[in-house]
Amino acid sequence: MSNSVQQPNIWILIEALALIGEEAIRSRDGLETGGILLGTDDGQEVVIRHAGGPGPKARLESNRFLRDLNHAQQLAELAWKEDQSQWIGEWHTHPSGDLTPSNYDLEAYARHLHDPELSFKRFLTIIVVLTPTGEITAAAWVVDQETALPVPVAVADDHVGHPRKSIAER
Secondary structure: OOOOOOOEEEEEEHHHHHHHHHHHHHHOOOOOEEEEEEEEEEOEEEEEEEEOOOOOOOEEEEOOEEHHHHHHHHHHHHHHHOOOEEEEEEEEEEOOOOOOOOOHHHHHHHHHHOOOOOOOOOEEEEEEEEEOOOOOEEEEEEOOOOOOEEEEEEEEOOOOOOOEHHHOOO
């Protein structure tokens, strides 16, 4: 595989990160959970402005989750009205403790990337793990049609340009 993914600067607003943390704690039951990431991607910089939960009709399993599509669509419509945020990726937990995308994950991302209606050039994913001590750790990945690369994500207070720290340091 070639290394064709351009590594953008990635920011996540603290409110989106907080929602991911709150939802991720629910995976203590051994089931994956997750949701969509909404924001902007101008090719050089990705800003995650909103994160969603799985939704009330999601299917949570030990090695995958299937989001509630109606719930995700409603979140996307609200985010678009608020600040023109679009679907740029997803986050989910791995109860196994592995911070890398699984084969199932990579197949799902490939389907998104090949779907002409979605028009993805790349897909952002954040994988979240609860440690045995109950702490949360995460890793972000940028995926295109040829490769997946781990990428750093900086946390911003309420707008881009005011970083706090990397999600790996939280």
